[in-house]
Amino acid sequence: MKxxxxxxxxxxxxxxxxREIGRASTSSLEVPGCLLYTRCxxxxxxxxxxxxxxxxxxxxxxxxLSTVAEHQEVLEEYKDGFKKFAGLxxxxxxxxxHDPLTPRPAGHVTNKTVSVWGSGGRIELTVGRFMAxxxxxxPDLYQSMADGETWQGDATSRKRLRKSVDRTLAHLDExxxxxxxxxxxxxxxxxxxVEGGDSLEERLRSARETAKRPVGGFCLDGFQTGSxxxxxxxxxxxxxxVELPEDKPRLLQGVGRPDEVVxxxxxxxxLFESFFPFQVTExxxxxxxxxxxxxxxxxxGITPSTxxxxxxxxxxxxxxxxxxxxxxxxxxxxxxTMTPFEMDLKDTKYRGDFRPLVxxxxxxxxxxxxxxxxxxxxxxxxxxxxxxxxxHNTAQYTAFFRALRAALANDQLELFKTRxxxxxxxx
Ligand SMILES: [Zn+2]
Numbered sequence: 001m002k003x004x005x006x007x008x009x010x011x012x013x014x015x016x017x018x019r020e021i022g023r024a025s026t027s028s029l030e031v032p033g034c035l036l037y038t039r040c041x042x043x044x045x046x047x048x049x050x051x052x053x054x055x056x057x058x059x060x061x062x063x064x065l066s067t068v069a070e071h072q073e074v075l076e077e078y079k080d081g082f083k084k085f086a087g088l089x090x091x092x093x094x095x096x097x098h099d100p101l102t103p104r105p106a107g108h109v110t111n112k113t114v115s116v117w118g119s120g121g122r123i124e125l126t127v128g129r130f131m132a133x134x135x136x137x138x139p140d141l142y143q144s145m146a147d148g149e150t151w152q153g154d155a156t157s158r159k160r161l162r163k164s165v166d167r168t169l170a171h172l173d174e175x176x177x178x179x180x181x182x183x184x185x186x187x188x189x190x191x192x193x194v195e196g197g198d199s200l201e202e203r204l205r206s207a208r209e210t211a212k213r214p215v216g217g218f219c220l221d222g223f224q225t226g227s228x229x230x231x232x233x234x235x236x237x238x239x240x241x242v243e244l245p246e247d248k249p250r251l252l253q254g255v256g257r258p259d260e261v262v263x264x265x266x267x268x269x270x271l272f273e274s275f276f277p278f279q280v281t282e283x284x285x286x287x288x289x290x291x292x293x294x295x296x297x298x299x300x301g302i303t304p305s306t307x308x309x310x311x312x313x314x315x316x317x318x319x320x321x322x323x324x325x326x327x328x329x330x331x332x333x334x335x336x337t338m339t340p341f342e343m344d345l346k347d348t349k350y351r352g353d354f355r356p357l358v359x360x361x362x363x364x365x366x367x368x369x370x371x372x373x374x375x376x377x378x379x380x381x382x383x384x385x386x387x388x389x390x391x392h393n394t395a396q397y398t399a400f401f402r403a404l405r406a407a408l409a410n411d412q413l414e415l416f417k418t419r420x421x422x423x424x425x426x427x
Pocket of ligand 1: 131168357358362363364365367391392393395
């Protein structure tokens with residue numbers, strides 16, 4: 001795996017291509033970019049056929065160990081690895097530990113074990129069992145076992161943060177040792193996990209120590225949305241990024257909201273998980289980005305009524321900011337808050353709206369259906385609503401990353417933020 005950077009802003013973003021990923025070494029992935037989110041290897045709501053109506057798709061598929069750990073015996077008996085088991089051809093398989101959307105109760109880690117939550121409940125993993133699972137799954141890349149329990153609850157003590165860094169390094173050393181002795185994992189890469197919660201000192205120690213090990217890249221854990229304020233997160237990530245070798249990728253876990261993604265890209269992150277389109281789909285919403293920066297604002301639909309947040313120079317985005325429609329949206333119990341980048345298709349105003357979800361979106365949903373039909377499917381609880389929304393939201397999210405890379409390449413990041421994120425800095 002080789003990271004070729006075409007552009008690096010000191011202490012800031014990186015633009016490039018991750019080449020020769022996976023055992024076949026034939027795949028590449030542009031950065032900043034995202035992985036393809038799955039549960040048990042399947043993009044929620046979609047079959048392989050419907051998924052492949054979308055092109056291009058991220059070349060790396062994310063499988064979370066928590067969704068397959070309870071099937072360990074079956075996978076061991078199968079012997080040919082998870083890609084073949086799940087019919088995932090032509091993709092690079094990356095295995096992470098936890099599903100970013102599954103709640104993780106605190107208090108279930110010890111010096112030697114971590115717990116993951118699958119459909120059947122909690123599964124306790126030692127490094128031995130964790131590596132036996134990797135051997136059965138045969139991913140191309142996987143994150144090492146880590147004690148990431150630093151962000152649940154209010155204040156985690158310094159002592160606990162230190163312990164999480166120590167345990168995670170010990171798990172990494174043990175994983176690497178078994179990795180090197182396992183024939184089934186030859187050619188696969190291990191990503192080391194950087195922990196340390198909100199402590200700068202522990203973050204730096206974790207980054208420096210992990211960078212000394214023979215890892216293929218880095219997972220930045222414990223920065224999940226809701227775990228800390230945005231400005232603190234970007235400050236810590238910037239500090240960690242300085243300690244990591246430039247030629248290895250950095251994957252951030254648990255952050256998917258577009259404005260947070262851009263802030264983290266500016267702090268030096270290369271890769272993100274892509275659970276966000278699924279969250280949007282589950283609340284019956286559709287992503288609506290204005291991604292064509294070449295259009296003038298009038299034609300792009302940016303009118304005085306479209307909320308734009310004006311920030312003073314140096315001022316950070318308040319994460320609670322929502323434009324009017326976000327604040328007004330009625331949310332079901334447990335649904336994550338609607339963001340400014342989506343429309344709520346359950347709203348009765350779409351009942352007779354015969355436009356596609358987004359003009360110019362080439363996805364199957366937008367080329368064949370209208371907002372009114374999606375509204376009808378949602379209010380009648382038809383399963384097809386999830387299928388069509390997931391197709392559209394995945395298409396929009398991958399297009400968002402493409403447009404972000406183009407903006408970085410063309411020195412248009414500020415324009416991108418004003419147009420796509422609707423955040424404007426005033427001097
Ligand atoms: Zn679409």
